[in-house]
Amino acid sequence: MGATKTEHFTDKQNQIAIIAKALGHPARIAIIEYLLKVNECICGDIVNELPLAQPTVSQHLKELKNAGLIKGNIEGNAICYCINEETFDILKGYFSNIISVTKTQKCC
Amino acid sequence: MGATKTEHFTDKQNQIAIIAKALGHPARIAIIEYLLKVNECICGDIVNELPLAQPTVSQHLKELKNAGLIKGNIEGNAICYCINEETFDILKGYFSNIISVTKTQKCC
DNA sequence: TTTTAATATTGCAATATTACGATAATAATT
DNA sequence: AATTATTATCGTAATATTGCAATATTAAAA
Numbered sequence: 233m234g235a236t237k238t239e240h241f242t243d244k245q246n247q248i249a250i251i252a253k254a255l256g257h258p259a260r261i262a263i264i265e266y267l268l269k270v271n272e273c274i275c276g277d278i279v280n281e282l283p284l285a286q287p288t289v290s291q292h293l294k295e296l297k298n299a300g301l302i303k304g305n306i307e308g309n310a311i312c313y314c315i316n317e318e319t320f321d322i323l324k325g326y327f328s329n330i331i332s333v334t335k336t337q338k339c340c
Numbered sequence: 341m342g343a344t345k346t347e348h349f350t351d352k353q354n355q356i357a358i359i360a361k362a363l364g365h366p367a368r369i370a371i372i373e374y375l376l377k378v379n380e381c382i383c384g385d386i387v388n389e390l391p392l393a394q395p396t397v398s399q400h401l402k403e404l405k406n407a408g409l410i411k412g413n414i415e416g417n418a419i420c421y422c423i424n425e426e427t428f429d430i431l432k433g434y435f436s437n438i439i440s441v442t443k444t445q446k447c448c
Numbered sequence: 449t450t451t452t453a454a455t456a457t458t459g460c461a462a463t464a465t466t467a468c469g470a471t472a473a474t475a476a477t478t
Numbered sequence: 479a480a481t482t483a484t485t486a487t488c489g490t491a492a493t494a495t496t497g498c499a500a501t502a503t504t505a506a507a508a
Contacts, residue, residue: 235492284498288497288498308504
């Protein structure tokens with residue numbers, strides 16, 4: 233025991249959870265906000281911006297990329313990172329739907 | 341090492357991360373979707389719905405409540421749970437802003 | 449081709465999460 | 479008062495995450 237019972241939930245539930253989980257760390261939120269500010273940048277820029285070591289930043293970037301929240305394009309020996317709008321659209325749509333349903337409900 | 345460096349990030353970044361983290365598990369997404377379907381319910385209903393033991397469900401409800409995603413009202417010896425729209429509004433607003441900014445950007 | 453620059457990966461310690469059996473707490477019911 | 483119903487808490491094992499030093503990888507530059 234201890235491992236998440238992924239197989240008992242729907243693909244959609246797992247998809248939303250994976251994306252949300254990737255955003256569930258302040259460093260990764262800070263990376264997203266930094267990308268939003270500078271449009272695009274390389275890993276080293278983020279290392280200079282955040283109070284974290286290079287391997288740690290690299291790991292956070294990997295998780296954001298795996299969840300589809302950012303894109304990384306190789307440019308010479310560096311990698312250019314930027315936000316992947318599509319995945320944020322999925323989230324926005326998901327939460328918009330939740331809000332529209334709750335508007336018709338009355339809470340206990 | 342091992343602990344998140346919360347103090348190095350802004351309150352807003354930590355707030356969004358805490359909410360996202362609470363949604364970062366398929367069981368908690370399933371609980372939200374069930375509440376959305378039935379409007380309100382008690383813990384035992386969720387235990388019957390999900391393939392998880394009662395203490396596990398109780399723990400997940402606690403995390404959702406701590407993050408402000410659900411509300412729990414005592415009704416006799418049971419507790420009536422329902423979605424807390426306000427917190428989802430925060431998320432929707434946050435992601436809407438991200439999307440509107442990225443629309444003006446060009447990715448690498 | 450050696451050096452430099454930029455990232456990724458490995459390995460590991462510290463910490464956090466997940467899940468559940470056992471048990472406690474609380475309030476209604478008998 | 480004893481029983482029942484409902485939920486929370488405790489304790490613990492299994493697993494996952496976080497962070498970083500050391501090292502590897504890759505491609506440009508000297």
